[in-house]
Amino acid sequence: MIVKMRKVQAVVRRVDSEQLLETMHDLGVLHIVPLDPAQAVAGAEIAMSLDSVRRAIQIVSEIEPVEPVMDITAREAAEEILAIQRTQAENDNRLSSLYRQLEQQKVWGDIALEDFEILKSAGVLPEFYLLSKEGANQVQAEFTSVIQGDDGGKVVVAVIDRSGNAQVPEDAELIPLPVKDNPSIRAEAADIDSKRKQSTDRLAQLASFIPELESMQSELEEKALCSIASNGALTEEDFFAIQGWAPVDKCDTLSSDLEAAGITAGIRINEPEEDELPPTLIKYPKWTTPIKGLFDMLNTFPGYREMDLSAFFMIALPIFAAMLIGDGGYGLLFLLLGVFMYRKLVSKMGKEGTHLLIVFGAMTLIWGILTANFFGLGPETMARAGGFFVDGDEQATYAALRAGDGMWATVGQVMMEAPLWREDSEASRELLIQISFLLGTVHLVSAHLRRALALLPDQRTLAEIGWSVILVSMLGVIWGMFFESAPVSSSVLIGALAGGLALVVLFGAPDRNPLKRMLVGFASSLLPLIGTFGDTMSYIRLMAVGMASYYIAFAFNDLGATVAGSVAWQWALAAPIIVVGHLLNIALCLIAIFAHGVRLNMLEFSGNAGVQWSGYAYAPFAKIKT
Numbered sequence: 001m002i003v004k005m006r007k008v009q010a011v012v013r014r015v016d017s018e019q020l021l022e023t024m025h026d027l028g029v030l031h032i033v034p035l036d037p038a039q040a041v042a043g044a045e046i047a048m049s050l051d052s053v054r055r056a057i058q059i060v061s062e063i064e065p066v067e068p069v070m071d072i073t074a075r076e077a078a079e080e081i082l083a084i085q086r087t088q089a090e091n092d093n094r095l096s097s098l099y100r101q102l103e104q105q106k107v108w109g110d111i112a113l114e115d116f117e118i119l120k121s122a123g124v125l126p127e128f129y130l131l132s133k134e135g136a137n138q139v140q141a142e143f144t145s146v147i148q149g150d151d152g153g154k155v156v157v158a159v160i161d162r163s164g165n166a167q168v169p170e171d172a173e174l175i176p177l178p179v180k181d182n183p184s185i186r187a188e189a190a191d192i193d194s195k196r197k198q199s200t201d202r203l204a205q206l207a208s209f210i211p212e213l214e215s216m217q218s219e220l221e222e223k224a225l226c227s228i229a230s231n232g233a234l235t236e237e238d239f240f241a242i243q244g245w246a247p248v249d250k251c252d253t254l255s256s257d258l259e260a261a262g263i264t265a266g267i268r269i270n271e272p273e274e275d276e277l278p279p280t281l282i283k284y285p286k287w288t289t290p291i292k293g294l295f296d297m298l299n300t301f302p303g304y305r306e307m308d309l310s311a312f313f314m315i316a317l318p319i320f321a322a323m324l325i326g327d328g329g330y331g332l333l334f335l336l337l338g339v340f341m342y343r344k345l346v347s348k349m350g351k352e353g354t355h356l357l358i359v360f361g362a363m364t365l366i367w368g369i370l371t372a373n374f375f376g377l378g379p380e381t382m383a384r385a386g387g388f389f390v391d392g393d394e395q396a397t398y399a400a401l402r403a404g405d406g407m408w409a410t411v412g413q414v415m416m417e418a419p420l421w422r423e424d425s426e427a428s429r430e431l432l433i434q435i436s437f438l439l440g441t442v443h444l445v446s447a448h449l450r451r452a453l454a455l456l457p458d459q460r461t462l463a464e465i466g467w468s469v470i471l472v473s474m475l476g477v478i479w480g481m482f483f484e485s486a487p488v489s490s491s492v493l494i495g496a497l498a499g500g501l502a503l504v505v506l507f508g509a510p511d512r513n514p515l516k517r518m519l520v521g522f523a524s525s526l527l528p529l530i531g532t533f534g535d536t537m538s539y540i541r542l543m544a545v546g547m548a549s550y551y552i553a554f555a556f557n558d559l560g561a562t563v564a565g566s567v568a569w570q571w572a573l574a575a576p577i578i579v580v581g582h583l584l585n586i587a588l589c590l591i592a593i594f595a596h597g598v599r600l601n602m603l604e605f606s607g608n609a610g611v612q613w614s615g616y617a618y619a620p621f622a623k624i625k626t
Contacts, residue, residue: 001285002308003618004248005278009241010258011266017240021229023261024242025222028622029254031279032244034232041231042224050220056081057213065207074212081206084199091192091199098189105178107148107156113181126158129172141166221624229621244621245278278304281618288314293353294598301615307454309611313601316443318363320597323436325360325589326546327553328368329375333586334361360593372418375582376553379421382412398423432543433482440539441475443600444532447609459510463521466503467532467608473497474532501525535604542600545592549585556581 008030012020024030034040042050056078072080119125128147129139132154136146141161148156156175159166234241246254251269258265272278280301284292291314295301302308325331338345338358345354372378379401383389386408388400401412415421420435422428445468452464473496480486486493505521559581560574606613 001283002302002304002306003281003283005245005272005281005304005618006248006251007243007270007272007276007278008246008251008254009243009268009270011239011241012263014236014238014240016263016265017230017233017235019261020240020242020258020263020265021226023258023263024229024621025226025623027250027254027257028620029246029250030242030244030621031246031618032229032232032242032621034228035234035241035243036232039231040228042227043231046220046223046227050217050224052082053078053213053217053220055085057210057217059085060203060207060210063204063207065210066204067208068205070205074209074216077206077209078213078216081203084203084206088196088199091196095189095192098185098192101180102182102185102189105182107175108178108182109148110183111181112183113178116177123162124160126160127166128175128177129157129159129168130154130175131157131169131172135169135172139166139168139172141168218624225621225624245272245618246620247281247618272304277615279618280304280615282308282310284310290314290352290355290359291317293350293356296350297353298598298602299617300602300613301617302611303614306611306613306615307450307609309450309601309606309609312443312446312450312605312609316439316605317597317601318359319439320542320600321360321593322363322367323432323542324545324549324592324597325364326367326371326549327373327375327585327589328365328371329373329377330582330586330589331361331364331366331368332374334358335365337361370418370420372415372421373550376550376555376557378550379412379415381554381557382408382415386412388412394423394425429543429547430483432546433540434479436539436542437475437478437482437536439542440536440600440604441471443539443605444471444535444608447605451608451610459507462506463504463508466500466507467528469496469500469503470529471532471536473500474536478533478536501529504529531607535608538604539600541596545596549589549592552585552588553582556585 010020010024024032041047059081070077116125126143131139136144136155136157139157139159141159142163143158143160145158146155147158157172159168229242232242254269255265255267258267280303282292282295282301288310291310294313294317295310322331334357338354338361342354345357349357368374379398380389383397383401386401386404386406388397388404388409390396390400398416401409402416404412416423420428420431422431448464448467448471452461452468455461455464473493476487476493476496480490480493504525505518507521508525509517509520511517511520556578560578563577564574602613
């Protein structure tokens with residue numbers, strides 16, 4: 001249920017402004033809307049401090065802390081962490097520069113600049129030229145020596161000629177002496193490396209301040225909220241005013257709460273105007289709270305004047321997830337993971353998300369039992385393992401399995417009793433398609449009936465009933481396209497479609513003018529009429545993705561069995577293939593839940609229910625929960 005909101009405006013004397021904000025902050029009921037949006041920002045000093053603490057926490061959050069004894073405050077720790085990060089960045093850049101310099105002057109090897117000074121003082125300082133191998137033979141001087149080759153096919157030649165009459169080819173390139181020699185560069189790089197290690201060790205020590213830094217972050221966030229509220233208020237010489245949205249049940253006591261705090265305030269409470277969009281606060285029925293984990297993850301909210309669909313999502317999404325995963329073994333894993341790692345998952349996913357995982361697991365386990373599928377193993381697998389499989393003849397295979405004995409036969413016979421399993425694989429596929437279409441039609445019809453209930457006593461309620469009739473009729477059309485016989489005659493389907501369309505045209509756009517009513521109703525129904533076919537067909541993905549999951553699991557099982565062969569020790573090679581294959585399949589199943597299961601609810605169902613998810617969350621001005 002979407003909680004009704006009221007617009008609250010409070011005015012106090014200027015001297016009571018801080019007390020008003022403190023009291024509102026303690027009450028935690030008002031979603032503040034700035035009277036001066038341009039000024040509704042945190043103070044510069046608070047914003048800078050908060051940004052620094054957040055960055056400091058982010059830097060050390062992945063570092064394993066040690067427990068040193070350090071006589072510094074959390075603020076000093078944050079400043080030191082940021083300083084170390086800046087220094088580390090500078091050191092990284094300097095190291096990269098040094099390594100590039102080493103690469104560029106590798107021709108000089110390990111020669112030190114002092115060696116050149118010694119040669120210079122002796123009057124025999126050589127000059128160095130880069131030239132081709134052929135050109136090196138043309139150099140004429142007192143002394144020449146090829147000292148190193150170049151990657152480009154050229155060589156470096158050292159030339160000494162005290163007479164000054166040396167002859168070198170015109171294309172020779174004089175190489176100047178390096179400003180800094182390679183040994184010195186390596187020494188500097190080693191020194192920087194040592195400092196980086198010391199900085200890393202220091203960060204590990206500072207990481208022990210994370211609890212204090214997080215506490216400091218919470219305090220600064222509280223101050224930032226108060227600063228934003230204060231700056232966004234209307235401030236005059238004599239008075240101070242704030243406004244915002246509050247749940248209707250909290251508005252009745254607001255004046256008395258302020259009086260109890262010793263604040264004399266003028267309070268005005270109004271209904272939302274048509275052009276105003278209050279925030280959305282959903283009061284979930286207890287049994288639907290797990291679906292809140294999904295909405296929080298997607299950060300989506302229905303508009304204030306739209307409908308709360310949490311109950312429909314809580315029913316439909318676990319069923320869709322079970323069909324998309326399609327494997328009872330995977331469902332058992334999710335269920336056990338949620339139960340035995342409950343506390344860890346709650347810390348990561350929240351209580352609602354963890355409960356939703358458990359519900360998904362339980363529903364998928366039930367679906368696996370109904371369809372006889374566990375980790376890609378079914379009656380066919382039991383028949384193969386027990387030697388009852390007859391290639392190309394399903395009827396003979398399962399007849400032999402039913403008549404067989406032993407462990408494989410017993411397990412296979414139990415699995416064959418699954419209500420949704422069929423000996424004929426084609427019949428099994430058709431049954432899953434039928435279930436998908438039936439679920440889709442029920443899902444979409446429930447969307448229109450929910451919308452009809454919300455519109456009562458508006459005439460458009462009849463249009464929603466008309467859409468429900470059209471969807472049921474469209475199911476009959478699709479059924480006739482996919483299967484040999486339609487559930488009813490074509491004349492009945494045409495009559496139902498015509499009747500449903502008539503309700504939509506006549507009551508979809510109510511107007512006093514009958515002609516305008518019919519023209520607007522007909523024009524606005526054309527695209528949605530085509531959409532009903534596509535929306536219903538869209539639910540076939542439940543069968544298709546679920547069967548794809550089964551065949552992927554089956555393929556990896558078969559590959560593992562092929563690798564293992566008949567030699568027992570070779571299962572050590574097959575096991576990783578099977579495990580990795582199933583982990584990959586599970587990952588694809590989780591993606592499918594969002595790509596298909598969530599889509600069917602957020603797009604097809606919500607579109608038919610008229611919910612555009614255009615809302616934003618109710619975020620009261622209150623103490624931050626940690």
